[in-house]
Amino acid sequence: MKNTIFLILAILFTLTSCETAKKETTPSKTYIEEPHSYAQPNDAVITHLDLDIDVDFESQIISGTATYDIENSGASQIILDSKFLEIENVTANGESTTFELGKFDEALGQPLTIQIQEDTNQIAVSYKTTAKTEALQWLNAQQTADKTNPFLFTQGQAILTRTWIPIQDSPQIRITYDATVKVPLELMAVMSAENPKEKNENGVYNFKMKQRIPAYLIALAVGDIEYKAISNRTGVYAERSMLDKVHTEFSDMEKMVVAAEDLYGDYDWDQFDVIVLPPSFPFGGMENPRLTFATPTVIAGDKSLTSLVAHELAHSWSGNLVTNATWNDFWLNEGFTVYFEIRIMEALYGKERANMLALIGRQDLEDELEALKESPNDTKLKLDLKGRNPDDGMNSVAYDKGYLFLRTLEETVGREEMDAFLKSYFKKNAFSTTNTEDFITYLNENLLDKNGITFNTEEWIYQPGVPANAAVIESDAFSNVEKTLETFLATNKINTSITQNWTPQEWVHFIRNFPEDISIAQMQQLDDTFNLTTSTNSYITMVWYEQSILNGYHGNKVDSKIADFLNTVGRRWYVTTLFNAFAKAERKEEALAIYKTARPNYHSVTANTVDQLLGL
Ligand SMILES: [Zn+2]
Numbered sequence: 295m296k297n298t299i300f301l302i303l304a305i306l307f308t309l310t311s312c313e314t315a316k317k318e319t320t321p322s323k324t325y326i327e328e329p330h331s332y333a334q335p336n337d338a339v340i341t342h343l344d345l346d347i348d349v350d351f352e353s354q355i356i357s358g359t360a361t362y363d364i365e366n367s368g369a370s371q372i373i374l375d376s377k378f379l380e381i382e383n384v385t386a387n388g389e390s391t392t393f394e395l396g397k398f399d400e401a402l403g404q405p406l407t408i409q410i411q412e413d414t415n416q417i418a419v420s421y422k423t424t425a426k427t428e429a430l431q432w433l434n435a436q437q438t439a440d441k442t443n444p445f446l447f448t449q450g451q452a453i454l455t456r457t458w459i460p461i462q463d464s465p466q467i468r469i470t471y472d473a474t475v476k477v478p479l480e481l482m483a484v485m486s487a488e489n490p491k492e493k494n495e496n497g498v499y500n501f502k503m504k505q506r507i508p509a510y511l512i513a514l515a516v517g518d519i520e521y522k523a524i525s526n527r528t529g530v531y532a533e534r535s536m537l538d539k540v541h542t543e544f545s546d547m548e549k550m551v552v553a554a555e556d557l558y559g560d561y562d563w564d565q566f567d568v569i570v571l572p573p574s575f576p577f578g579g580m581e582n583p584r585l586t587f588a589t590p591t592v593i594a595g596d597k598s599l600t601s602l603v604a605h606e607l608a609h610s611w612s613g614n615l616v617t618n619a620t621w622n623d624f625w626l627n628e629g630f631t632v633y634f635e636i637r638i639m640e641a642l643y644g645k646e647r648a649n650m651l652a653l654i655g656r657q658d659l660e661d662e663l664e665a666l667k668e669s670p671n672d673t674k675l676k677l678d679l680k681g682r683n684p685d686d687g688m689n690s691v692a693y694d695k696g697y698l699f700l701r702t703l704e705e706t707v708g709r710e711e712m713d714a715f716l717k718s719y720f721k722k723n724a725f726s727t728t729n730t731e732d733f734i735t736y737l738n739e740n741l742l743d744k745n746g747i748t749f750n751t752e753e754w755i756y757q758p759g760v761p762a763n764a765a766v767i768e769s770d771a772f773s774n775v776e777k778t779l780e781t782f783l784a785t786n787k788i789n790t791s792i793t794q795n796w797t798p799q800e801w802v803h804f805i806r807n808f809p810e811d812i813s814i815a816q817m818q819q820l821d822d823t824f825n826l827t828t829s830t831n832s833y834i835t836m837v838w839y840e841q842s843i844l845n846g847y848h849g850n851k852v853d854s855k856i857a858d859f860l861n862t863v864g865r866r867w868y869v870t871t872l873f874n875a876f877a878k879a880e881r882k883e884e885a886l887a888i889y890k891t892a893r894p895n896y897h898s899v900t901a902n903t904v905d906q907l908l909g910l
Contacts, residue, residue: 326729328620329680330453331375331464332396332405338372339365340462343471349516351444351478354425354432360459361418362469368412374419375456375463377403378426386414393419401683402453406460419460428898429454431574437895438517438572439533439590443480445517447571447587449580449897450510452621452684461509465617466727468506475499477516484531484569486513486582491521491529505563505583506725508617513582515569524548527561531569536590540570543593544600546642550607553641558611558634558717562724566610568603574864576897578602581609581631589865591832598798599833601639601651608634611720619729621684625675626733629696630716633704636697649769650799652701655694656767657806662690663759670758675699676730685899699754702765706749707741715741730755775803783809786816788823798831805837808845817847827852835859836868843875861892866900873907882908 325335333339340362347358364372376395384393386408396405408417423430433445448458456463475483479497482490487503503512515531522541523529525548532540547566555561568579568586570593579602580587586606592599612630632655640648666672666689675696677687704712719736728736734751742749753761774792782788796804805826808817821827826838827850839859842852860872869892876885885908893901904910 325464325466326619328464328466330402330621330684331462331467332373332402333375333462333464333467334369334373335462335464335467337367337369338410339467340372340374340469341365343459343461343469343473343512345459345471345473345475347473348476349446349478349483349514351432351446354430355423356430356458357422359418359420360461361416363416364410364414366410366412366414370410370412372408372410372414372417373462374406374408374460375403375453376406376421376460377454377457378424378428379457379460380422380424381406381419381460382422383420384408385418386410387416388418391417403456421460423458427457429458431897433572433574437574439536440518443518445515445572447515447517447575448513449576449587449899450512450582451580452510452624452688454899455509455512458514459509459512461512463509465508465510465621466619468508468617468725468727470506471501471503471512473501473514475501475514475516480518481516482519483514483516484519484585485515486511486585488565489521489531489567489585491523503583507583507614508727511581511583511614513580513585513587515571515585515587517572519569521567527551527564528566529568531567531585533570533572536570536593539593539595540568543595543597544568544603546597546600547603547607549642550604550638553638554604554607554611554634557637557641557713558720561610562615563610566607568606573862574895574897574900576864576866576900578865578867579606581606581613583610583614589863591863591865591868594798594831594833596798596831598831601635604638604642605631605635608638615725616720616723617727619727619732621687622677622679623729623733624677624684624687625692625696626728626730628692629675629700632693632697633700634716646769646771647797647799649767650771650797650803652697652767653769653772654799654802655690655697657803658690659694659698659760662694666691673758675755685902695754695760698760698764701767702754702761702763703741703749705765707745707747711741711745771797771800772803775800776807779804779807782820783812783816786819788820790823793824798834801829801831801834802837805834805841808841810845812841812845814845814847814849817842817845818849821847821850821852827855832863832868836871840871840875843872843881844879846879857888860888861895864896864900866903869896869900870903870907873904877907 342363344361347356349356384391391409393408398404429448435441435443438445453463476498477483482493483499485501487501519531520537521531522537528547530540530544551561563584565584568588570588570590573590575589578589592602608631613627618624618626636648636651673691679687829835839856873885
């Protein structure tokens with residue numbers, strides 16, 4: 295008996311070790327052609343990163359070594375992506391090897407070609423970032439909430455990770471990582487990984503990311519921050535003066551995770567924390583796994599803007615678990631996430647709030663379609679961004695047309711079928727990538743054909759604009775807002791007993807729907823009655839400032855408020871909305887004057903967009 299078992303074990307062991315050996319030499323998946331990375335992963339691909347870096351605030355340089363385990367199909371070279379990096383030394387299996395940096399491309403950077411041998415299974419690159427890095431934003435103490443210490447954060451999406459780590463920067467390529475990060479003693483480092491909850495004494499932090507992620511989700515923040523738990527798997531990081539406010543604002547986080555799991559299956563990343571960054575952070579949020587990065591502009595004091603957290607949480611499934619194979623398939627990340635976000639919000643706060651969010655997105659989409667009317671190809675879900683910066687595809691089409699497609703699909707097949715389908719889609723593709731074509735095949739096989747349903751999927755995905763069968767979204771609350779606005783415009787009277795319980799979303803809807811001929815006196819009256827210029831809700835002020843710029847309203851010192859806002863907040867959506875309004879109102883000179891002082895506060899992704907917008 296014992297011997298038999300031993301024999302079986304011996305055979306099993308032999309089989310297992312053969313299989314392991316085979317795995318190391320044969321890339322385990324086939325990668326499709328990708329327009330935004332120089333990597334040739336079918337020849338040699340990275341599987342694990344061991345990052346060892348020093349963060350120097352004085353010189354604003356990160357330096358260190360990126361060591362990779364690789365799968366090598368017997369190739370003589372491996373190609374990494376690199377942009378604005380100084381490469382110092384490269385080794386293969388511990389031995390010095392030759393490398394070459396290729397021709398520079400404005401969007402993609404340079405291929406870093408490293409000579410390897412057939413049996414090479416590890417490479418190491420020693421490097422430094424430079425002043426041109428696009429992922430990193432170094433902030434001085436004045437640009438933080440506490441104003442006592444500097445701050446650093448990274449933004450990797452779409453193709454910026456290559457500006458702080460030499461890496462195969464394609465969403466198709468997933469790796470695990472470990473990191474050792476040395477920072478100044480008074481600061482703490484956190485990453486999209488298992489994180490410390492307290493500062494340590496030597497300023498050296500160790501990280502482990504055991505789930506496989508694409509390069510754009512590697513993230514680092516360094517600052518004088520503290521942690522406060524919400525539940526045993528959720529919590530917040532923020533600077534001290536913000537910590538309690540942030541904790542209260544996001545106190546529903548655990549409930550959100552539970553609601554999300556009820557919808558589409560287990561949360562696969564163990565921990566879900568949010569770090570609130572200084573106001574120059576260029577996005578509402580960035581779904582870095584285990585640690586969402588968020589703008590402080592959503593801390594409104596009344597939980598009214600927390601759909602952002604639902605959105606970033608939803609990315610734990612759509613985007614992080616099932617990732618767009620290329621940036622042409624970006625709608626698979628964002629359309630699904632907006633759909634999921636709105637379902638989480640409905641589960642927590644009811645249908646009315648969900649429909650308000652959906653309708654705001656619907657209006658954003660109409661505005662975007664209008665803005666893109668000269669380039670209809672950019673209004674397709676599946677894009678062709680070859681030769682362009684993938685940032686060009688990061689607009690309302692991916693988010694809100696993607697949402698509308700899924701909502702229309704839901705209304706066609708019924709919610710129960712839709713949910714079962716999405717749950718199986720996430721499960722089947724977990725920790726993997728998918729492209730639009732594979733999605734369509736999966737949709738046909740598992741939802742449409744199975745139920746004998748015909749649906750104009752191809753029109754939605756491959757044609758510009760919005761198909762005629764789009765779901766009609768209605769909200770009683772918004773209809774009432776529109777009636778209130780009409781009455782006010784006709785009578786100059788507004789019944790404050792109607793408006794007193796309005797949510798910020800209702801206010802936003804009210805303000806955004808001002809007609810072009812609203813008078814200055816009417817704007818002044820609204821401002822005097824409701825203190826819109828000094829609202830503490832950033833979403834309300836943003837749309838109010840937009841209308842003030844468009845309509846030439848200058849009351850209640852709104853102009854200096856707008857300038858302050860643009861000099862402090864770097865959230866790209868807010869900033870571009872306001873600069874766009876200046877451009878539309880032919881007030882470009884004022885815009886340029888503000889931008890001169892504001893630009894140094896912006897992260898590169900915001901600055902690049904505004905540069906373009908203002909024709910600089
Ligand atoms: Zn998103």
